Amino acid sequence: xxxxxxxxxxxxxxxxxxxxxxxxxxxxxxxxxxxxxxxxxxxxxxxxxxxxxxxxxxxxxxxxxxxxxxxxxxxxxxxxxxxxxxxxxxxxxxxxxxxxxxxxxxxxxxxxxxxxxxxxxxxxxxxxxxxxxxxxxxxxxxxxxxxxxxxxxxxxxxxxxxxxxxxxxxxxxxxxxxxxxxxxxxxxxxxxxxxxxxxxxxxxxxxxxxxxxxxxxxxxxxxxxxxxxxxxxxxxxxxxxxxxxxxxxxxxxxxxxxxxxxxxxxxxxxxxxxxxxxxxxxxxxxxxxxxxxxxxxxxxxxxxxxxxxxxxxxxxxxxxxxxxxxxxxxxxxxxxxxxxxxxxxxxxxxxxxxxxxxxxxxxxxxxxxxxxxxxxxxxxxxxxxxxxxxxxxxxxxxxxxxxxxxxxxxxxxxxxxxxxxxxxxxxxxxxxxxxxxxxxxxxxxxxxxxx
Amino acid sequence: xxxxxxxxxxxxxxxxxxxxxxxxxxxxxxxxxxxxxxxxxxxxxxxxxxxxxxxxxxxxxxxxxxxxxxxxxxxxxxxxxxxxxxxxxxxxxxxxxxxxxxxxxxxxxxxxxxxxxxxxxxxxxxxxxxxxxxxxxxxxxxxxxxxxxxxxxxxxxxxxxxxxxxxxxxxxxxxxxxxxxxxxxxxxxxxxxxxxxxxxxxxxxxxxxxxxxxxxxxxxxxxxxxxxxxxxxxxxxxxxxxxxxxxxxxxxxxxxxxxxxxxxxxxxx
Numbered sequence: 178x179x180x181x182x183x184x185x186x187x188x189x190x191x192x193x194x195x196x197x198x199x200x201x202x203x204x205x206x207x208x209x210x211x212x213x214x215x216x217x218x219x220x221x222x223x224x225x226x227x228x229x230x231x232x233x234x235x236x237x238x239x240x241x242x243x244x245x246x247x248x249x250x251x252x253x254x255x256x257x258x259x260x261x262x263x264x265x266x267x268x269x270x271x272x273x274x275x276x277x278x279x280x281x282x283x284x285x286x287x288x289x290x291x292x293x294x295x296x297x298x299x300x301x302x303x304x305x306x307x308x309x310x311x312x313x314x315x316x317x318x319x320x321x322x323x324x325x326x327x328x329x330x331x332x333x334x335x336x337x338x339x340x341x342x343x344x345x346x347x348x349x350x351x352x353x354x355x356x357x358x359x360x361x362x363x364x365x366x367x368x369x370x371x372x373x374x375x376x377x378x379x380x381x382x383x384x385x386x387x388x389x390x391x392x393x394x395x396x397x398x399x400x401x402x403x404x405x406x407x408x409x410x411x412x413x414x415x416x417x418x419x420x421x422x423x424x425x426x427x428x429x430x431x432x433x434x435x436x437x438x439x440x441x442x443x444x445x446x447x448x449x450x451x452x453x454x455x456x457x458x459x460x461x462x463x464x465x466x467x468x469x470x471x472x473x474x475x476x477x478x479x480x481x482x483x484x485x486x487x488x489x490x491x492x493x494x495x496x497x498x499x500x501x502x503x504x505x506x507x508x509x510x511x512x513x514x515x516x517x518x519x520x521x522x523x524x525x526x527x528x529x530x531x532x533x534x535x536x537x538x539x540x541x542x543x544x545x546x547x548x549x550x551x552x553x554x555x556x557x558x559x560x561x562x563x564x565x566x567x568x569x570x571x572x573x574x575x576x577x578x579x580x581x582x583x584x585x586x587x588x589x590x591x592x593x594x595x596x597x598x599x600x601x602x603x604x605x606x607x608x609x610x611x612x613x614x615x616x617x618x619x620x621x622x623x624x625x626x627x628x
Numbered sequence: 629x630x631x632x633x634x635x636x637x638x639x640x641x642x643x644x645x646x647x648x649x650x651x652x653x654x655x656x657x658x659x660x661x662x663x664x665x666x667x668x669x670x671x672x673x674x675x676x677x678x679x680x681x682x683x684x685x686x687x688x689x690x691x692x693x694x695x696x697x698x699x700x701x702x703x704x705x706x707x708x709x710x711x712x713x714x715x716x717x718x719x720x721x722x723x724x725x726x727x728x729x730x731x732x733x734x735x736x737x738x739x740x741x742x743x744x745x746x747x748x749x750x751x752x753x754x755x756x757x758x759x760x761x762x763x764x765x766x767x768x769x770x771x772x773x774x775x776x777x778x779x780x781x782x783x784x785x786x787x788x789x790x791x792x793x794x795x796x797x798x799x800x801x802x803x804x805x806x807x808x809x810x811x812x813x814x815x816x817x818x819x820x821x822x823x824x825x826x827x828x829x830x831x832x833x834x835x836x837x838x839x840x841x842x843x844x845x846x847x848x849x850x851x852x853x854x855x856x857x858x859x860x861x862x863x864x865x866x867x868x869x870x871x872x873x874x875x876x877x878x879x880x881x882x883x884x885x886x887x888x889x890x891x892x893x894x895x896x897x
Contacts, residue, residue: 258859266869270890301750430778433833451808559712559749562801562812564781575784575799579685579709586869588784590801595782598836627859 223251226609230259236335236616237623241600245609253604253612255597260627268587272553273299274514276584278371280574283589284625285368286331289324290567291574291625292373293317295587297454297563298576299375302556305507312503313377314455319390319493320363320372321455321565322486326397327356328568328620329479329486333404336476336617340417345408352400355393362386377506380518382497390494394487401487404480418473422603422615425470432602433595436570437482438619440466441474448566460489472618479620482568512554515546553582569593569620591625685709685790709790712749719748722809729774730755730765737764754812759824762815763851766830769802769811777802777811780827782837785845787871795819796847800827800834817847826852844869 192203193215202212212224229240240256264283268276280295281288300306334349357367363386364372364379372379408414424434426442439446445464449457465481467474506513515535517528535543558580564573570592577586596619603615687707718724727746734742742761747754757765769777781801789795794816802811817824826849828835838849839858846867849855857864866873877889887893 258857258861261859263868263875266875267890270875301752304750431832433779433781433831435779446805451805452810558709560754560786560799560812561750561752562781562810571781571803573781573801575801577786579687579711581687586784586786590781590784594836594840595833598833 228612230256235613236621239597239616239621239623239626241612241616243604243609243612248609250604250607250609250612253601255600257594257597257623257626260623262628264628265587265589268584270583272582273556273584274374274553276587277374278369280587280589281369281371282624283628284567284569284572284591284593284622286328286622286624287324287567287569287572288368288370289317289320289373290565290572291589292371293321293455294563294565294567294572294589295574295576296373296375297565298561298574298587299556301561301563302559302576302578303375303512303554304557305376305509305512308507308509309377310504310507311456312497312500313505315493315496315500316363316378316382316505317373317455318457318460319490319497320360322489322493323356323359323393325486325568326483327353327360329483330356332479332568332617332620333476336614336620337408337414339613339617340414342408342414345404348400348403348407352397355396359386359389359393362389374506374514376509376512376514377504379514381505387494387497390490394491394494397483397487401480401483408476409480415473417611417614418471418476418618419469420471420473421607421611422472422475422618423470424599424603428599428602432599434570434599436566436568436592436596437475437478438596438599439570440464440478441468442470443468448564448571452564454563454565460492462486462488472614475618475620479568510545511549515542515549555580555582564590567592569622569625570596572625589625589628591628593619593621593623593625594628597621597626684711684788712747714745715748717746719746719753722807723748723753725774726753726809726811727755729772730769733768733772733775734761734765737768739764752810752812754814756814756816759815759817762813763825763827763830765813766800766827769813770830775804776806777804777809779803779805780831780833783827783834783841784837785841785847785869787845787869789819789871791816793818796822796845798824798841798847822847823850824848825850826855828852843867846870 193211194201194203200215202215204212224245226243226245227240228243229235230238232239232241235241238259240259242252242254242256243250244252262282264279268279271279276295276299277292280291283291297306300309330349330353334346334353337343337345337349360370361367362383364370366372424432424438424442426439426444428434429439429442429444435446443466445466447464448454449462450464462485465478465485467478515531517531535546556578558578560575560577562573562575564571566572571590572592573590575586575588575590576584579585597616599619600616603619604612607615685708687709688705717727719727727743731740731743734740739761742758742765744756744758747756755765766780769775779802781803784799784801786797786799787795788797796817796819798815798817800813800815802813803809804811815824822845824847826834826838828838828849829851835853836858838852839855841847842849842852842855843857843860844867856862860868875889875891877891879889879892880887
């Protein structure tokens with residue numbers, strides 16, 4: 178450092194050091210002046226910015242390597258893998274049912290979709306797709322659609338926060354909390370539910386759940402217009418989002434982009450309509466599209482999709498009204514989880530009736546319970562891929578069985594992982610301030626990217 | 629923490645088991661970054677013929693217990709593990725249309741033997757493709773008018789250590805939005821010569837997917853623009869999702885009892 182610098186030394190400025198690859202500044206925030214004055218005497222204008230992996234605007238532990246010329250991005254690359262936890266490998270060492278509790282933790286903002294695509298893959302391998310009871314399907318759809326709302330809320334909330342719209346963040350998380358309350362009521366957990374299982378779902382609807390769902394629908398119908406009023410025509414919001422992160426249909430096809438990003442090109446591709454599963458063909462809802470191919474269009478799509486999800490949730494609630502007491506698991510006792518859960522005085526617990534039955538009445542029931550829980554069921558050899566439309570696009574599990582009691586291989590095609598490849602296309606040539614907007618419009622969840 | 633790698637147990641070289649049409653023994657296994665216009669067929673020997681109808685593995689004992697003193701009396705049982713057998717036409721529905729368009733298209737391109745076999749199982753169709761013709765097949769599947777599989781949903785690796793000469797499988801899921809159809813391609817290569825042509829030039833989306841499969845399985849996708857690790861650190865030894873790579877983990881002690889890590893526990897597979 179020169180003496181001239183020392184005279185005006187800023188204790189809060191970026192620290193500077195020399196390495197073999199050039200001068201390195203460690204930036205901590207509001208200290209860009211130090212960097213610009215520090216490189217002013219360099220002949221080269223090119224700056225490489227390492228954004229992340231710990232950075233508030235990268236949706237988790239995403240690392241961006243940006244090459245700047247002035248404030249223009251000339252090259253953008255992603256560094257991922259910081260959240261790799263080896264879930265797919267771990268699943269090979271657990272039973273087929275235990276796999277659900279692993280894969281639910283992948284994309285932690287849309288856990289039910291991970292469970293659903295995995296469970297449907299296992300059901301196809303078992304050949305029991307037709308035997309899954311109707312109520313299980315309705316409950317799956319219900320939970321998935323509430324989950325779509327909560328996931329889109331986080332997408333909008335964090336995206337808003339990153340451009341400085343803190344109100345969008347606070348109200349987004351306020352509403353998401355209500356979704357999580359519903360999850361907690363129905364599954365017992367706010368996240369990482371492990372609720373959708375091969376063959377059905379884990380538990381019946383608790384008493385009073387339908388009323389709460391109806392209250393939620395009523396409240397959301399009041400609250401969702403607030404987002405529209407706050408953002409849709411807001412000149413600052415539009416100024417940051419319109420025409421940013423442009424990706425047209427050809428680009429989406431080549432890069433395998435699905436979900437709201439694909440629909441923002443005007444192409445109404447939604448697996449719930451085109452390749453329906455879990456009875457989606459019987460629900461009334463519209464596929465939302467926009468034709469601007471930009472971040473603003475994706476915001477509007479997410480907003481409108483929440484309305485459509487509310488419509489589906491309403492229909493689910495109506496159906497569940499008529500399905501009280503209906504089974505929620507396949508009848509095949511060689512597959513269905515033997516244990517029954519019941520709400521005790523202290524919350525969740527094993528059903529006392531079931532424990533009495535296996536411990537006091539029937540040796541065979543005990544053996545059956547023990548075998549199914551410790552060993553698990555066998556799945557005939559083969560492979561299956563049953564994708565679902567997650568809030569981020571096509572999520573699919575490629576499950577391979579060798580006829581054993583554990584997945585031989587489970588691979589998740591996560592939309593976040595694929596969509597993140599569009600970062601370069603969407604940001605290069607644009608302003609550095611638009612990078613966070615473009616990435617927020619992709620809505621990547623690093624838990625799903627890295628698995 | 630995973631404690632280091634396990635080297636692949638010297639996979640069967642292509643020249644030993646090599647049969648079929650490929651010029652066995654002409655491989656330069658260090659070939660990577662093949663020019664795009666090169667015909668991979670000239671450099672890649674074919675893996676031995678598909679043996680999916682044969683055993684891919686052997687399961688011993690009824691419960692698969694290992695090293696724990698199995699007292700069930702079923703420990704001597706030996707069962708072959710077989711995957712769904714190949715299907716014969718007609719496959720039913722639109723499967724025949726796709727299979728027909730694919731085989732006639734490949735024949736026109738002078739690659740008649742590229743499809744090893746077709747498996748229709750559980751309502752899904754799988755084409756086993758010889759690795760030499762994968763790139764041409766992918767291009768045909770994307771562009772052929774009756775095919776139009778515009779979208780590739782990435783590649784997933786599967787490791788069958790018991791399937792000698794075809795240990796590593798790359799599985800591609802393709803989607804035709806035009807016709808609303810899905811198919812699966814499966815390509816096998818031996819562990820000793822883990823090369824498969826990259827399809828990034830046809831499906832750019834496979835860039836990261838192939839890097840991931842390389843990272844976890846060590847399949848080298850020839851012609852990939854920058855085949856580096858993507859999830860594991862750059863200097864990581866070994867390929868974690870191969871079956872001979874341990875899960876890792878440490879025994880946990882709790883109130884005097886020790887619980888072994890998951891891959892050392894008694895299991896029932």
